Amino acid sequence: MITRLAISGYRSLRDVTLALGRVNIVTGANGSGKSSLYRALRLLSDVAQGRVVASLAAEGGLSSTLWAGPEKFSREMKSGQHPVQGTRRSGPVSLKLGFSAEDYGYAIDLGLPPPSSSRFALDPVIKVEAVWTGELLGRANVIAERHGAHSRLREGKSGAWRDCTEHLSHFDSMMTHRADPLDGWELLLLRERMRRWRFYDHLRTDRDAPARRPQIGTFTPILAADGSDIGAALQTIIEMGDRAALDAAVADAFDGATLGVNDRFEVEMKQHGLLRELNVAELSEGTLRYILLIAALLSPRPPELMILNEPEASLHPDLLGPLARLVTKAAEHCQIVIVSHSSELVAALDRHPESLLVRLEKELGETILPDRSASPWKWPTR
Numbered sequence: 605m606i607t608r609l610a611i612s613g614y615r616s617l618r619d620v621t622l623a624l625g626r627v628n629i630v631t632g633a634n635g636s637g638k639s640s641l642y643r644a645l646r647l648l649s650d651v652a653q654g655r656v657v658a659s660l661a662a663e664g665g666l667s668s669t670l671w672a673g674p675e676k677f678s679r680e681m682k683s684g685q686h687p688v689q690g691t692r693r694s695g696p697v698s699l700k701l702g703f704s705a706e707d708y709g710y711a712i713d714l715g716l717p718p719p720s721s722s723r724f725a726l727d728p729v730i731k732v733e734a735v736w737t738g739e740l741l742g743r744a745n746v747i748a749e750r751h752g753a754h755s756r757l758r759e760g761k762s763g764a765w766r767d768c769t770e771h772l773s774h775f776d777s778m779m780t781h782r783a784d785p786l787d788g789w790e791l792l793l794l795r796e797r798m799r800r801w802r803f804y805d806h807l808r809t810d811r812d813a814p815a816r817r818p819q820i821g822t823f824t825p826i827l828a829a830d831g832s833d834i835g836a837a838l839q840t841i842i843e844m845g846d847r848a849a850l851d852a853a854v855a856d857a858f859d860g861a862t863l864g865v866n867d868r869f870e871v872e873m874k875q876h877g878l879l880r881e882l883n884v885a886e887l888s889e890g891t892l893r894y895i896l897l898i899a900a901l902l903s904p905r906p907p908e909l910m911i912l913n914e915p916e917a918s919l920h921p922d923l924l925g926p927l928a929r930l931v932t933k934a935a936e937h938c939q940i941v942i943v944s945h946s947s948e949l950v951a952a953l954d955r956h957p958e959s960l961l962v963r964l965e966k967e968l969g970e971t972i973l974p975d976r977s978a979s980p981w982k983w984p985t986r
């Protein structure tokens with residue numbers, strides 16, 4: 605389970621460290637930083653996929669994603685006595701992301717490249733990375749570190765450092781290029797775990813949504829991010845997953861309805877009062893959205909961490925109670941982060957015994973967590 609998340613210099617998240625629990629509900633007003641938090645987790649998983657630099661570039665590059673305010677706020681700026689203005693930088697430009705679990709932690713620090721005439725001169729570069737054991741980085745528990753092109757790993761038995769002779773490119777993470785089953789097996793382990801984090805963001809349900817298109821079905825223990833394989837994913841739950849939980853979730857949400865998958869792998873729903881099943885093309889947007897959430901949350905191969913962005917979109921308030929129960933069921937097998945605007949969903953989930961409410965607010969353009977004290981965190985230094 606991930607117990608801490610730290611973000612620095614990313615959009616409105618100037619400096620945020622937070623503890624995570626089993627079920628985490630991120631909420632706050634428009635523009636408070638919820639999507640940025642979601643994106644920051646995504647960027648961390650992109651590191652493990654070897655595409656963090658490309659993802660940052662797709663978001664507009666460091667010039668857009670870096671915190672646009674001053675490096676620090678003085679007390680006078682906070683009280684309004686002085687206008688908010690930039691002061692001379694004391695530290696380098698940097699965007700830092702990190703997390704730790706009970707066993708390992710990881711952090712990355714990205715910055716600007718030295719001036720050059722390259723056509724890629726605006727690409728962010730990876731300056732520092734570190735992997736450590738335990739929750740908090742310290743001098744003694746680092747097991748792998750990277751500074752610029754140099755990386756080194758700690759030998760398993762002796763604990764002595766071994767420098768890697770091969771240089772790392774500034775756009776390659778040590779998580780993808782030093783993770784080796786023999787030398788860097790801990791990196792490999794952590795990387796694979798990060799790769800398995802699962803994100804669902806605005807599953808489409810409009811008339812042309814991928815979920816409504818015909819498909820070829822094969823065993824599908826993990827619903828695709830666009831929901832295109834919904835029929836196969838449901839059939840997989842029926843055949844090798846928790847079928848009782850599936851039936852219970854459908855009964856909880858749609859009184860008297862049953863869900864099935866026909867031999868063309870189309871989802872069908874039998875509703876009370878109708879003479880025939882309705883197929884996926886005929887289902888309403890909210891109904892289809894809910895079915896997609898069922899398939900995502902009851903996956904027979906649950907990830908370590910599942911992150912859902914505004915799952916309540918287009919759902920009637922009556923479905924929010926069942927959705928909270930569905931999430932609670934899923935939380936038996938994985939850790940969950942839910943970004944939500946819905947006060948009803950937030951309130952329902954907050955009753956979960958292991959839930960943690962992350963309420964975001966904005967102060968001088970910066971995201972703050974008014975109800976939480978920052979959890980201890982240490983960044984690797986450049």
Ligand SMILES: Nc1ncnc2c1ncn2[C@@H]1O[C@H](COP(=O)(O)OP(=O)(O)OP(=O)(O)O)[C@@H](O)[C@H]1O
Pocket residue numbers: 614615616617632633634635636637638639640641668669670671672673969
């Ligand atoms: N580089 C930046 N520096 C500082 N703030 C930024 C930067 N880029 C974007 N922002 C601001 O960060 C805030 C958080 O945006 P975000 O999209 O995370 O909000 P949100 O909580 O998801 O809002 P909504 O509920 O409207 O989706 C916005 O006000 C946005 O304008």
Ligand SMILES: [Mg+2]
Pocket residue numbers: 638639640
């Ligand atoms: Mg948002």
